[in-house]
Amino acid sequence: MKKILLYVGLILSLFSLGACGNNSSASGDKxxxxxxxxxxxxxxxxxxxxxxxxxxxxxxxxxxxxxxxxxxxxxxxxxxxxxxxxxxxxxxxxxxxxxxxxxxxxxxxxxAPIALYSEKHKSLDDIKEGTTIATPNDPTNLARSLNMLVEFGLIKVDEEADPTIVSEKDIVENNLNLKIKPIDPAQTPRSLGDTDFAFINGNYALASGLKLDEAVEVEKTPEGxxxxxxxxxxxxxxxxxxxxxxxxxxxxxxxxxxxxxxxxxxxxxxxxxxxxx
The missing domain is CATH 3.40.190.10 (Periplasmic binding protein-like II)
Incomplete structure (x- = not known):
């Protein structure tokens, strides 16, 4: 009987230690x-x-x-x-x-802000009829890119569209017939060889070797x-x-x-x- 009680006590002690460990983890104290x-x-x-x-x-x-x-x-x-x-x-x-x-x-x-880069051009003044511009294709960063084009005076978007999720479908005026090409954000640096300009998120730009001071234009990034x-x-x-x-x-x-x-x-x-x- 004493041996049985000893084993029971040992099991309960181990369980208690395990429970303490679980409580520590559950509290976030890791x-x-x-x-x-x-x-x-x-x-x-x-x-x-x-x-x-x-x-x-x-x-x-x-x-x-x-x-x-x-x-x-x-x-x-x-x-x-x-x-x-x-x-x-x-x-x-x-x-x-x-x-x-x-x-x-x-x-x-x-x-690191989203910015407009180019391997072929140095200025927005180089944007002409039919210029090709790559953008990230996720809704948030596509919207940021289009909003920058609006700020540059190159396009207009539907005034009733939500500015945080506007897409190329919301463009109502594109006098230069710019060719907007939404692509996977990670691929935007590689697109520079095939497009005139590309909007590239800061993390992908820097990871690919681009520098912020090489950008044609940089977003004035709001807190959000x-x-x-x-x-x-x-x-x-x-x-x-x-x-x-x-x-x-x-x-x-x-x-x-x-x-x-x-x-x-x-x-x-x-x-x-x-x-x-």
């Missing part, structure tokens, strides 16, 4: 984080600017690189990663709606189009999420940004921090 990012500047930003700060706080961070705009959110929603870094809030809002998800984007990060850290809603207040946010909003990361991300659009918290110095 020290290993996996973050998804598109290959290029945001992956580099994590590896070079953020991970060293988190490591000082005892965290071990793994970065998983993705090559499209779909899988990072699916992986996050399914719990395969703990956060991702590649999208703006407007894109996320539409993605949540289309895929019945409830991911959240609590704060922005320094962002900056790149945001994205999390599952239930994780926003967990310790690992707060540690990640603290790292991005730190003086140390601001110094990294100023040294390594020239030409990027800074989020409001960095702008305010610099203004108060």
């Amino acid at each position: 020290k290993e984080i996996t973050i998804g990012a598109t290959a290029g500047p945001y992956s580099d930003q994590l590896k070079e600017g953020i991970i060293p700060i988190l490591e000082k706080e005892g965290y071990k961070v793994k970065v998983v690189e993705f090559n499209d705009y779909i899988q990072p959110n699916i992986a996050l929603n399914e719990g395969e990663i703990d956060a991702n870094l590649y999208q703006n809030r407007i894109y996320l809002k539409q993605f949540n709606k289309d895929h019945n998800m409830d991911l959240v984007a609590p704060y922005a990060v320094p962002t 189009y900056l790149i945001y850290v994205t999390l599952r809603k239930e994780d926003v207040d967990k310790p690992f999420a707060k540690a990640l946010e603290k790292a991005y909003k730190s003086d140390e990361f601001l110094e990294y940004t100023n040294k390594n991300a020239k030409g990027y659009v800074k989020p409001s918290y960095q702008v305010e921090k610099e203004a108060n110095k």
Whole structure:
């Protein structure tokens, strides 16, 4: 009987330890984080600017690189990663709606703006009758591209169309008969050899070797189009999420940004921090 009681006590002790471990994980008090990012500047930003700060706080961070705009959110929603870094809030809002998800984007990060590039031309003045222009084909970045063409005075779109999701179908005036070619965002840098101009997202531009100061025109990026850290809603207040946010909003990361991300659009918290110095 004593042996039976001893075994029962041992089993209960092991169960108790296991339960404690599960509670720690459930509370978010974990020290290993996996973050998804598109290959290029945001992956580099994590590896070079953020991970060293988190490591000082005892965290071990793994970065998983993705090559499209779909899988990072699916992986996050399914719990395969703990956060991702590649999208703006407007894109996320539409993605949540289309895929019945409830991911959240609590704060922005320094962002390489979308810009118009060309291997053949140096100025908007070179845009003539029948000029070919590639754009990203996802709704958000296609809309950004078309809105820039509107700002340049090259096209007009339906005034009743939602400016955040306008497409080539909403163009009501195109006097130069510009040939708009929406393609996969990752392919826009490669399209430069076959088109006159291409709108290229900052991450893909920099990853392909293009430089922001080589662009023909650069978007004046509003806050909603900056790149945001994205999390599952239930994780926003967990310790690992707060540690990640603290790292991005730190003086140390601001110094990294100023040294390594020239030409990027800074989020409001960095702008305010610099203004108060």
